[in-house]
Amino acid sequence: MQPPSPDSRGAAIRFDHAGAAVLAGEGNHDKVRNGEEGGSLRWLLRDVNGRVEPGQCVAIIGPSGSGKSTLLSLCNLLRTPSAGHVFVDEVEVRAWRPSELRRRVAMVFQQPVMLPGTVRDNIEAAPRLHGLPLPDARELLERVGLFASMAEQPADGLSGGQRQRVALARALAQRPAALLLDEVTSALDADGVRTVEAAILAWRRETGGTVMWVTHDLVQARRVSHVTWVVLEGRIAAQGETEKVFASPPSEAVRAFLAGAQRPGQGEDTP
Amino acid sequence: MSLVTLAWTVAFIVIAMVISLWQKLNLERDLAISAIRCAVQLLVVGYILKVVFGLSRWPFTTLMVMLMWSVAVWNASRRGRAVPGAWWKVACGIGLTEVVTQGLLLGLRIVPATPQYVIPISGMIIGNAMVVAGLLLDRLQAQARAQRDEIRTWLALGARPTQAGRGVLRAAVRASLIPTIDSTKTTGLVQLPGMMTGQIIAGADPIQAVRYQVLILFTLLAAAAITAMTVGLLSYTSLFNAYEQLRFDVELHR
Structure with a gap:
């Protein structure tokens, strides 16, 4: 087990009319947004409002390209909000020291990149950056369903599924208050999915940490989350207790998405 | 002639x-x-x-060197369009290189302190430093693009720009030094360096010419290393913006 972390309480994440845009053509993003320069923006995400309570597990579902991953990257300032605000523990993300925000709010990418060195080097990367006591890499590997002996292997030889598990272990090693998960089980078999889900939910129970979990697997969303947000075309189309959202979708568009995505082979974000 | x-x-x-x-x-x-x-x-x-x-007066010699320095800075910093303030960083790098190498040459009395020595040797040092600085800026940007996924991973783990950019800095400094090291390695085998050739054609003793050439090549190695390190250290964190995001990642916004 991880030693108790000094800030084990989960983070609160709040969106206030938050949006994210990309440039549709040439120009300077900030100047175009502020109207100082001509040009147009294409909005990936518009007018997002909502609150993720400490310790909550929120599933974020929606078709490919609807803005789910963008929503996550606003929470750790890998992307700056183009409109509105995002607050972590009631401090606007731009007011945080970015490195400290990203230490507290960990992110696991869908196709994780392994850092040079061994698996152990990867797991110890964040604790070394932040001067935290080094975690037990072997124990973390076992938690995510890998062999402890893998710690000394070079990280660049791993399969896609192994990378996803190591990336999760690497994120847990930074002792976050929140986890941003982007399709973290997409390269795993059924057995692997169960192990990784269990590891994440156990982490949440032990530390009281917050989870924002992007997934295309609606069954997984129902299995793991308290609350579900449905993102359609860059807007939050539904938001509420998971069972309520699935039982009574608030609109025809949401109902159609939930019905369509549940048929096999549809609505999947296969990379 | x-x-x-x-x-x-x-x-x-x-x-x-x-x-x-x-x-x-x-x-x-x-x-x-x-x-x-x-x-x-x-x-x-x-x-x-x-x-x-x-x-044979110092003010004129200094003026000549300053002129070479300005032209070199102007030329090399054009390579660093994506690096804000590239020109002053290059100016510091090339300036420091000239001061350190020329200081050692004159301070240790390796060459006499006359314009006949100071100006041509400065020309070679500054010229070489200019090429290295331009190459470094170019490599720094290219490496950051090539390693953007790895850099983003470091940032997501909470690395500061100084930490997330370290790999890029190392690769860029290495790449910008390789041409100087390689040409030093093969010198005399592939081509006779210009200065040595010139001295020999002008009738100097080849052994004497070779000694000067060795001196110059060693000086240029030091010059390349000092320039690459200085410009690199001053520039690599400006690949990131105030929110510690990769600058061109933000501009392109994928």
């Missing part, structure tokens, strides 16, 4: 222009301009050097 003999060398330019016309390379204009510029620049410098050497 007389001016008449020199005039005959125009034949070489004509050869190049004929090839350009024949193969429709469309380089005649560039060839003519570069030939004229080269001749005029060198002739002017030759006469200036004659005056400066004759006066």
